[in-house]
Amino acid sequence: MDKKLHINLERVPKHVAIIMDGNGRWAKGRGMSRIFGHKNALTAVRESVKAASKIGVNAITLYAFSTENWKRPKLEVDALMSLLINSLKKELPDFMQNGVKVNSIGSTDQLPKNAQKVLNDVISETKNNTEIILTFALSYGAREEIVNAIKNISKKVVNKELTLEKIDENTINNHLYTFNLPEVDLMIRTSGEQRISNFLLWQMAYAELYFTDVLWPDFREAHFYDAIIDYQNRERRFGKTSEQITE
Numbered sequence: 001m002d003k004k005l006h007i008n009l010e011r012v013p014k015h016v017a018i019i020m021d022g023n024g025r026w027a028k029g030r031g032m033s034r035i036f037g038h039k040n041a042l043t044a045v046r047e048s049v050k051a052a053s054k055i056g057v058n059a060i061t062l063y064a065f066s067t068e069n070w071k072r073p074k075l076e077v078d079a080l081m082s083l084l085i086n087s088l089k090k091e092l093p094d095f096m097q098n099g100v101k102v103n104s105i106g107s108t109d110q111l112p113k114n115a116q117k118v119l120n121d122v123i124s125e126t127k128n129n130t131e132i133i134l135t136f137a138l139s140y141g142a143r144e145e146i147v148n149a150i151k152n153i154s155k156k157v158v159n160k161e162l163t164l165e166k167i168d169e170n171t172i173n174n175h176l177y178t179f180n181l182p183e184v185d186l187m188i189r190t191s192g193e194q195r196i197s198n199f200l201l202w203q204m205a206y207a208e209l210y211f212t213d214v215l216w217p218d219f220r221e222a223h224f225y226d227a228i229i230d231y232q233n234r235e236r237r238f239g240k241t242s243e244q245i246t247e
């Protein structure tokens with residue numbers, strides 16, 4: 001059965017965020033190291049981006065490496081950075097062919113220099129692509145993002161570039177890493193965990209949350225469509241009543 005046929009293309013989320021969880025458990029279940037799980041997660045990334053593009057999702061953001069992930073064993077961190085470099089290089093031709101515009105959010109200046117260079121090169125190469133925006137959250141933490149936004153806004157107030165009365169939600173939006181992205185409509189987390197884990201806290205204020213037991217390396221196009229169908233079966237009220245939405 002083609003699950004895509006059950007999707008209402010008029011009600012597709014503009015922005016889907018994904019917490020790609022379960023690589024370690026997937027590898028452990030096969031008697032392998034966590035790194036083996038990370039390497040086998042790339043197919044899930046390709047499948048998700050392909051599925052999102054097919055139904056008209058404008059943006060997809062992947063939680064690739066959090067600020068807390070720096071605490072992991074050095075061997076795993078080094079392997080993840082190497083995987084990032086090699087994957088970006090390998091996927092660039094497909095990004096260009098499929099109109100994928102690559103973007104990044106987070107404290108990317110903390111990444112190794114060679115990773116920063118490859119990431120910036122790919123972002124530059126794909127900047128004119130218009131099919132879908134693929135954002136990698138790297139060395140990212142939502143609390144840190146909000147703290148940085150507050151600091152930058154405060155500087156403008158101190159320098160009299162901005163008054164307190166002029167600060168509103170748009171002001172904050174414009175000082176976040178995601179200033180150029182729509183708000184998140186749907187957040188998917190794999191592996192059965194049901195936490196947001198310091199990911200896009202401000203941007204997900206009204207997002208629908210979808211949790212699946214599927215481990216990330218096993219996540220495929222059909223699973224992505226399952227999340228979209230579930231999303232479309234929900235009533236998004238944004239504080240209103242069901243009757244108001246109906247009217």
